[in-house]
Amino acid sequence: MVWAGLLLASAGCYLLKLAGLSLPQQWLQNARIQRTVPLLPVALLAALIATLTFSAGHRLVLDVRAAALGVGAIAVLLRGPFLVSMSAAPPNFAPTESASERLSRSCGIAHAPFGIPIETERPTWLSVQPIRVG
Amino acid sequence: MTSSPTSRGIVRDALGIGIASGAYALSFGAIATTAGLSVVQTVALSVLMFTGASQFALVGVIGGGGSVWAGAATAMLLATRNAFYGVRLSSLLGVRGLWRVATAHFVIDETTAMAIARDIVPESSFAFWATGIAVFTLWNLGTLIGALATHALPNPKVLGFDAAPPAAFLALLAPRLRAREPMAIAILAAVVAMVFLPFVPAGIPLLIVAALVVLFGLFHLPAPRGGEWH
Numbered sequence: 249m250v251w252a253g254l255l256l257a258s259a260g261c262y263l264l265k266l267a268g269l270s271l272p273q274q275w276l277q278n279a280r281i282q283r284t285v286p287l288l289p290v291a292l293l294a295a296l297i298a299t300l301t302f303s304a305g306h307r308l309v310l311d312v313r314a315a316a317l318g319v320g321a322i323a324v325l326l327r328g329p330f331l332v333s334m335s336a337a338p339p340n341f342a343p344t345e346s347a348s349e350r351l352s353r354s355c356g357i358a359h360a361p362f363g364i365p366i367e368t369e370r371p372t373w374l375s376v377q378p379i380r381v382g
Numbered sequence: 383m384t385s386s387p388t389s390r391g392i393v394r395d396a397l398g399i400g401i402a403s404g405a406y407a408l409s410f411g412a413i414a415t416t417a418g419l420s421v422v423q424t425v426a427l428s429v430l431m432f433t434g435a436s437q438f439a440l441v442g443v444i445g446g447g448g449s450v451w452a453g454a455a456t457a458m459l460l461a462t463r464n465a466f467y468g469v470r471l472s473s474l475l476g477v478r479g480l481w482r483v484a485t486a487h488f489v490i491d492e493t494t495a496m497a498i499a500r501d502i503v504p505e506s507s508f509a510f511w512a513t514g515i516a517v518f519t520l521w522n523l524g525t526l527i528g529a530l531a532t533h534a535l536p537n538p539k540v541l542g543f544d545a546a547p548p549a550a551f552l553a554l555l556a557p558r559l560r561a562r563e564p565m566a567i568a569i570l571a572a573v574v575a576m577v578f579l580p581f582v583p584a585g586i587p588l589l590i591v592a593a594l595v596v597l598f599g600l601f602h603l604p605a606p607r608g609g610e611w612h
Binding site for chain 1: 426436460575582595598602
């Protein structure tokens with residue numbers, strides 16, 4: 249049962265990627281679609297954060313997860329060290345810094361026609377070095 | 383013609399992004415296993431779905447008690463942005479025919495960002511593939527190691543990874559909240575999801591939020607020029 253769901257989800261995600269590459273551009277250039285789609289990740293991520301932090305089964309609860317999220321929020325705001333760090337970063341992680349800096353600059357000037365800001369996901373747990381994005 | 387210093391710079395950036403993805407994948411492997419997926423299922427997700435936010439959403443919903451179908455729907459909704467990356471990339475990469483079938487799998491945030499940062503097509507293509515291969519390799523390797531390491535523990539929950547997805551999502555969400563409208567939508571979405579949570583099956587509040595976003599987009603935003611919306 250779970251496998252069916254995983255395979256369906258994977259197929260669906262793949263088809264979405266393929267659709268963008270393959271469909272005639274006019275199909276997806278509807279102004280409403282272009283302005284709505286960027287809102288989906290924002291809304292879904294926020295809803296995910298809320299439901300996963302404040303729920304226990306069918307009840308809303310306030311527990312240690314909220315505190316953990318608060319600490320995470322502070323770390324994100326300060327763009328500082330993350331919640332869990334592994335041992336001291338080896339020197340060959342310097343490329344990561346320049347890659348992220350380069351990416352932030354390119355994200356700043358890169359403008360997709362649909363206006364979606366493109367950011368790199370960065371590790372929060374099990375990270376080996378703070379990585380600055382943006 | 384891609385010059386050597388440019389190629390080296392692209393490869394260096396791609397490797398940096400790949401390493402960051404690999405580290406992130408360690409946590410994904412751990413979180414997915416803690417949520418109840420087997421090691422094989424976890425690795426299969428990383429290989430077959432290969433888009434981080436959607437994968438985290440899927441295992442987050444399952445770990446929170448939702449059905450795999452609600453998780454799948456949420457994952458696909460989060461993946462819609464990849465379709466728009468493809469629109470942007472189709473002219474940039476100049477892919478045709480069967481090559482698109484292979485290229486599509488690697489259309490993710492990181493590869494798109496690297497490709498559109500370049501000015502000329504050969505460099506865009508090189509950047510796309512360098513990043514794609516680096517991320518695919520290290521993301522899957524990280525997933526495998528994270529899953530195996532967590533699976534080896536008698537009680538994975540002691541690591542606290544069942545509480546990790548919200549922090550991961552916060553890192554993904556924060557860069558997108560740079561204006562008032564996204565911030566308002568995020569807060570509204572969180573409130574709506576929590577309002578519905580006691581009354582509907584797990585995972586459904588997310589789909590309600592998505593439906594509201596679509597309705598909002600269809601009816602609230604200004605009509606396109608020449609459109610006949612009410």
